[in-house]
Amino acid sequence: MIVSRIFSPEPAAASLRLSALAVRLRERGARVRVLTTRPPGRDSISDPDGVEVRRWPVLRDRSGYVRGYLPYLSFDVPLALRILFGPRADVYLCEPPPTTGLFTRLVCAVIRRPYVYYAADIWSDAAQATGASGLILGVVRWMEAFALRGARSVLAVTDGVSHRVAELAPGVSPHVVGHGVDLDLFSPSGPTVREPADIVYVGSASEWHGAELAVRSVVEVLRRRPGLTAAFVGQGSSWEGMRAAAAESGLSPRIRFVDTVPSPEAAAWLRGARVSIASLVPGQGYDFAVPTKLYASVAVGTPVAYAGPNPVRSMVEQNGLGRGVAYDETELADALDEMLQAKPRVDADRLVSWAQEHISASAVAGRSADVVLGG
Template sequence: MRERRPTVAITTRLYLPEVTAASFRMHALADSLCSDHDVTVLTSRPPTGIADSGMLHDSPVTVHRAPVLRDRTGAIRGYVQYMSFDIPAFFRVLATRADVIVAEAPPTTGLICLVASWFKRKPLVYYPGDVWTDGVIAMGAAKPVIAVMRWLETRVLRGARSILSVSAEVTERLTALGADPSRILEVGNGIDTRVFNAAVEPQRTERPYFVYTGTMSEWQQPDIFIRALANLEFDVDIRFFGQGAAEAQLRELAAQIAPGRVYFGGVVSPAESASWIRGAVGALVSIVPGIGYDFARPTKTYAAGACGTPVLFAGAETGGQVVRDGDLGEAVGFEAQEVAAAMTRLHQEAQNGRTDQRRHARSEWITQHYSLAAAGERAADGVRSALIATARTH
């Protein structure tokens, strides 16, 4: 008789084909685990119009999707939206066979999975991409909201058998919130180089363009790129792909100061996102310094570097250091004039051939240092270790 394989239930709001850092991260984990575990992913239905990118075809991972409330941009953002996923997810986890439960952020999802793990007497592995308490502080939330989020996050961190961290900076913040350092495994982060690479067919447009992909939020404030664009004296556009709370303001600002030069393409598949990045003069990435997210290393940087496209990073030191370490492009302060000067330099490099000369080296550096497959395997080892540790205590 065939021995029963261990089972894993992964609970995450976001999963492929949605193009988010969390989607890629959780897919990499599931993909790495399925070699020796039966893996079930409990997630949400993607927004209308997002097609299957093909990355899930022939996957042995079982994916169960449920309806969820989304805001007008298609994002699951806000307490009502979170609850529309979390409350049904609690019962879905209870009804799913699992020897170990993995929960992705936010802490509300972590908490319902923690409670479910108590009922099922199974270990919980918490896999946050960042620190949500810092996020609500950065957004200027009221003190009671911050206090509740801090309590939720601390409760999940202290109750989890294991915590998977994406960077040393995140590890430091998780420890400050009360996580036991001995339970934290730093697995790193990265990008799927099977999708994002220098061999991708680039998009062709009438005019050269910079590209911004992913979330448009208060702690990124990508309006700085539109303000810089308005000061440029050469013809170049910006193309935004993704969604977020700042999108409406970006559209309004673009209409006022750069009419006809800024385009919003909505949410696209990973493959289409890679094509737009590959054809760009540069990929735009930003983290507002001094509001609580200075530790962030945006996945946008890895995606651009994997395609060999120069990164223009504006803002906090940590994200800029990644760009400098890999000679991935330009890292400047969060000032429109500095951004405009960097855009000018990257436009010149695209014109004189420097961008294409550096493309392969940039792509190779990302593959060596920020492979999502490697990060996914390290995360899978963390899940396996939690399962083994639990078995030893019973």
């Protein structure tokens, strides 16, 4: 049984990752049930074949996302009852936030069933990056460590996340399964949007992404080169500030903002672009994170301009995925300018080949399924 506040078809990395895992578990002969939320504004939903998905209505923020303590609890409290009084599973797989991990550990202790914790992120580090109070940060760290320590196994998406898990919960040895992208969905072949943009930012924009920098850099590039256009597609706590910065620049007609779109449309925006942007604020205890929007762009063959700390910056540069620069407005603007003028441009076929070798969601799901079914 997979328990997660977010699942396909909601447009998020977690949705795609868990959907791929559900399919792989079913292919291995497991009966798979998912306890998740009811997505907004959808009358009909096409779930993975052979996977039973049970949805529950929850509180959402203004953007329609399940984010914030009350929305989390609106999922977690009913979740505990759904597990307690519903059909029992041999093993449960729990996706963050830590509140869900907390409830999963408590309920699994009552029903005497094991669970696996999917550490796709370190939420207490993310909370620190948002400037949360010491009290809130301490509570989130405690919940996260509690969830990690109680798990039969822990899946980690990167070596950096694995290292942080071991620090938060000494004695826990995570299985590093990698980050994955659905290469059937995010592929070079497929439609583009009707009016593509030269530069795109596709995905969430929260405090730790620091995407305000991307807006300022894009404004600088558009002032240098009047014929270019840009688009920001997604949502997040920084979104309104980013809109305001674009409006103040006087270049709003050339900078579009599009609210979160389904994953196939996100792929279409990336295919139509000449370059995409990913960013991460350094020095907030979150330097190990990898913005999955970077992988999605590479998978469709669009090079990335990344502004942020190592190790991601070096990964981009060393593998020729685009340009990796410091988290600096001028450096990012210069990198974008150079990439847009470069001749020959980055070889899209080589980017796609790299993605197929390193970030296949199917391969990640297979490694994850090995751990879940391994006992």
